[in-house]
Amino acid sequence: MxxxxxxxxxxxxxxxxxxxxxxxxxxxxxxxxxxxxxxxxxxxxxxxxxxxxxxxxxxxxxxxxxxxxxxxxxxxxxxxxxxxxxxxxxxxxxxxxxxxxxxxxxxxxxxxxxxxxxxxxxxxxxxxxxxxxxxxxxxxxxxxxxxxxxxxxxxxxxxxxxxxxxxxxxxxxxxxxxxxxxxxxxxxxxxxxxxxxxxxxxxxxxxCNQSPDALSAPGSKQKLIGCAQFLKLHSNKMSAYEIDTYFLRAYDLFSLSKEDILYELNQRGGDND
Missing domain, CATH: 3.90.550.10 (Spore Coat Polysaccharide Biosynthesis Protein SpsA; Chain A)
Incomplete structure (x- = not known):
């Protein structure tokens, strides 16, 4: 084909x-x-x-x-x-x-x-x-x-x-x-x-888009929302190690803290611990 x-x-x-x-x-x-x-x-x-x-x-x-x-x-x-x-x-x-x-x-x-x-x-x-x-x-x-x-x-x-x-x-x-x-x-x-x-x-x-308004820019609100959305969709399938690694990666790459992501997740009706 x-x-x-x-x-x-x-x-x-x-x-x-x-x-x-x-x-x-x-x-x-x-x-x-x-x-x-x-x-x-x-x-x-x-x-x-x-x-x-x-x-x-x-x-x-x-x-x-x-x-x-x-x-x-x-x-x-x-x-x-x-x-x-x-x-x-x-x-x-x-x-x-x-x-x-x-x-x-x-x-x-x-x-x-x-x-x-x-x-x-x-x-x-x-x-x-x-x-x-x-x-x-x-x-x-x-x-x-x-x-x-x-x-x-x-x-x-x-x-x-x-x-x-x-x-x-x-x-x-x-x-x-x-x-x-x-x-x-x-x-x-x-x-x-x-x-x-x-x-x-x-x-x-x-x-890679290096502009300050890029989705992946450090601390981006859009990226924060996206990280919370992803967890809401898939965290029920992830192990504790995978969730911890997810948060570490978000901080290392996008300067988004676990606390900020969990707060955003909670705002969206998430139930992740």
Missing amino acids: NNVIVLTATTPRLSLFFKHALPSIINQTHPPAALVLISDTRQISQEEETILQNKLNDIPLYTLTNSHTLGAAGSWNTGIEFISEHFPNSYIAIIDDDDLWYPDHLSSCIANSNLGKADIVLSGINIKINQEIVAVNIPKEITVRDFFIGNPGWQGSNTFIKTKLATKIGGFTDGLISGNDRDLAIRVLETGIAKITYTNMATVEWI
Whole structure:
């Protein structure tokens, strides 16, 4: 199955999309069958759509506006529903508007899909900060428990999933502010039926947003809410060690204390100890 539909959610931030994601979509050695671009907060104008289509050349473009809760999860779900209706026998390849793929990303995912038998194909990620690659994350033999304490390498821009599976699990969790990749991975792995293969090479570049208003900025209110939401969804399945590790990671990476997260969780009707 070589039918790949690219899915991108944007607020819209078209300047970032033009600079990063769009050129890497156009330059794929295995061109996608279409690009589905979801705008979160407003409709893409006809002028913007014309510019985009001209740049995409022969790659068909579909632009939609988020029909769910505002945010990335709702935007992706809007796209998944559209793709499920119009391209049911396909893979969905997600790319964030400010990330990029290397030219062989889609071709390597297809080559490692075991002739379309794989439900998920995971590639590696180069993590880039200030124009420098600071780490390489190559996922292998991932498990549910890995995602309770961190992320072993399944993120937005290396999500390559069969449309039927994405639809079967209900897509992303609508309204979840952060941790969408981890939450999706947990729910996919919990089905016990997903066939996952790995490319064992980095073909994605995750460009970490270093701006002070970024979701991952230290002490971010949005990240605090996302951490509490994640615990509300999954803490009942986590061991005491995993919960402790979760809090330590939140503090180390985002300067969010256990007390702040538990307070936010309590505000949301959580019952975690």
